[in-house]
Amino acid sequence: QKEVEQNSGPLSVPEGAIASLNCTYSDRGSQSFFWYRQYSGKSPELIMFIYSNGDKEDGRFTAQLNKASQYVSLLIRDSQPSDSATYLCAVNLGGDMRFGAGTRLTVKP
Amino acid sequence: GAVVSQHPSRVICKSGTSVKIECRSLDFQATTMFWYRQFPKQSLMLMATSNEGSKATYEQGVEKDKFLINHASLTLSTLTVTSAHPEDSSFYICSARSPDGPNEKLFFGSGTQLSVL
Numbered sequence: 497q498k499e500v501e502q503n504s505g506p507l508s509v510p511e512g513a514i515a516s517l518n519c520t521y522s523d524r525g526s527q528s529f530f531w532y533r534q535y536s537g538k539s540p541e542l543i544m545f546i547y548s549n550g551d552k553e554d555g556r557f558t559a560q561l562n563k564a565s566q567y568v569s570l571l572i573r574d575s576q577p578s579d580s581a582t583y584l585c586a587v588n589l590g591g592d593m594r595f596g597a598g599t600r601l602t603v604k605p
Numbered sequence: 606g607a608v609v610s611q612h613p614s615r616v617i618c619k620s621g622t623s624v625k626i627e628c629r630s631l632d633f634q635a636t637t638m639f640w641y642r643q644f645p646k647q648s649l650m651l652m653a654t655s656n657e658g659s660k661a662t663y664e665q666g667v668e669k670d671k672f673l674i675n676h677a678s679l680t681l682s683t684l685t686v687t688s689a690h691p692e693d694s695s696f697y698i699c700s701a702r703s704p705d706g707p708n709e710k711l712f713f714g715s716g717t718q719l720s721v722l
Contacts, residue, residue: 527707539611539698539716540649547708584649586711591637591702593711597648 499523500587502596511605515572519585519596522566529561529568530586534598540584544570575603607633609701611714618689619722626684626717628699634679635701639711640672642695649698655682689721 501520509515517531528547532540546552546559546568558571568587572579580603585596608631618624628638638655653674654662661674671693673685682701686693699714 528709530710532713537696537718539713542710542712545710588709591709593639593702595649 498596499594500585500596502583502585502599504597505600506602507599508602508604509575511575511577511603513575513603515575515579515601515603517570517572517583517585517599517601518567519569519587520567521585521587521594523587523589524563524566526566526587526589528588529559530588530593531557531559531568531570532584532586532595534582534584536581572601575601577603577605579603607631607701607703607710607712609699609712609714611699611717613717614715615718615720617720617722620690621688624686624689624719626686626697626699626719628682628684628701628714630680630701630712633701633703635682636679636704637702638676638682639700639702640674640682640684641698641700643698643716644695652684686719689719691721694719694721 499522531544533543534540544559546561552559556573560569582598582600584598610629612627636657640652641649652667655674655676657676663669676682698716700711703710
């Protein structure tokens with residue numbers, strides 16, 4: 497079992513819709529959770545982080561964490577074509593950051 | 606967010622030459638930095654963990670004599686690709702861990718596209 501798993505996609509949503517990206521992790525001791533956005537040919541950019549169970553909202557982005565079920569998700573409301581990118585889930589276990597393979601999101605105008 | 610600077614952004618070199626890539630944390634001290642490589646349409650691959658003042662820790666399958674890492678200060682780590690060959694052509698990315706205790710985060714440099722002719 498991979499430490500951090502994401503559906504590779506591609507996930508395609510129409511402009512204005514909600515994009516839902518999911519991530520599961522294997523180690524219950526994981527402490528903090530991150531979402532990075534990576535545009536093609538660019539390096540990853542941190543867009544959200546969450547440390548405790550529940551929802552965390554920042555603009556059009558909402559991160560959701562459920563430690564009991566070992567999943568973390570990212571919702572993007574009112575999706576825009578500029579949101580088209582690969583989204584990487586990352587999990588911090590005692591200072592050891594592990595990344596998922598990423599989900600490619602395409603927002604169609 | 607914190608700023609991590611990486612230079613150069615792009616380098617083209619002849620086979621057999623060495624290339625040095627610099628990674629700097631501009632607004633925080635980073636005792637630990639990381640080096641990744643990424644091939645087109647593939648995921649990040651961790652190459653090594655760079656620790657200030659000590660030897661780097663390399664991931665399995667990464668040649669330490671080929672990819673030399675030096676982390677001489679709390680704000681600078683360098684990766685030198687020695688005797689580069691076309692198969693070393695890739696996107697190299699560094700990252701630095703911000704010192705926020707349990708809330709530490711990882712910030713990435715802008716990446717270096719290496720093309721070996």
